[in-house]
Amino acid sequence: MKIGIIVYSQTGNTYETARRLKERLEKDSRIVKLEQVTSIGKTPANIAAIKFDNLPKVEPYDLIVFAAPVQAFTLALVMKAYLEQIQSLQGKKVACFVTKRLASKWTGGNNAVNTMAKICAAKGASIIGRGIVVWAGRKRQQSIATCLDSLTNIISKTPRA
Ligand SMILES: Cc1cc2nc3c(=O)[nH]c(=O)nc-3n(C[C@H](O)[C@H](O)[C@H](O)COP(=O)(O)O)c2cc1C
Numbered sequence: 607m608k609i610g611i612i613v614y615s616q617t618g619n620t621y622e623t624a625r626r627l628k629e630r631l632e633k634d635s636r637i638v639k640l641e642q643v644t645s646i647g648k649t650p651a652n653i654a655a656i657k658f659d660n661l662p663k664v665e666p667y668d669l670i671v672f673a674a675p676v677q678a679f680t681l682a683l684v685m686k687a688y689l690e691q692i693q694s695l696q697g698k699k700v701a702c703f704v705t706k707r708l709a710s711k712w713t714g715g716n717n718a719v720n721t722m723a724k725i726c727a728a729k730g731a732s733i734i735g736r737g738i739v740v741w742a743g744r745k746r747q748q749s750i751a752t753c754l755d756s757l758t759n760i761i762s763k764t765p766r767a
Pocket residue numbers: 614615616617618619620621674675676677678679680705706707708709713714741
């Protein structure tokens with residue numbers, strides 16, 4: 607099972623979490639590639655106008671973890687635009703996680719991660735896991751650990767070959 611982690615990160619938090627997930631999966635003897643979605647310039651409100659600098663391909667992977675920040679109570683628009691331009695995720699297993707600053711419930715975490723899962727499922731993916739990391743406050747490390755434990759556990763049950 608070829609695993610890719612495809613991350614969009616504006617200020618580094620989601621990338622750092624994704625890097626730690628890669629480390630954890632590698633400890634479980636998985637081969638994992640971490641790739642970044644990047645865009646050019648300021649993000650326009652119209653997602654059709656977003657210009658990508660790096661657009662990772664999904665075809666090489668059997669299992670993909672997509673990761674992005676919550677922005678303005680929803681999924682970061684660059685990740686939304688990236689997911690929407692993917693042609694097909696048929697036959698692929700997908701897990702999604704988001705990072706966010708605010709701990710309270712109605713600040714976009716569920717909305718963002720469910721949006722990711724919905725777009726991926728509509729393209730044929732089988733959704734195997736979701737996670738939300740809360741960055742602010744004393745519980746940050748605990749929140750990262752909970753998300754990584756959950757995703758590592760789910761992925762560890764998928765076939766290696
Ligand atoms: C433009 C913008 C909007 C944001 N909106 C939210 C929000 O609605 N809810 C929230 O909890 N955090 C929000 N945040 C905080 C980010 O989600 C949080 O810092 C995240 O971990 C950043 O990830 P990154 O470093 O990978 O970009 C926002 C950050 C930015 C820059």
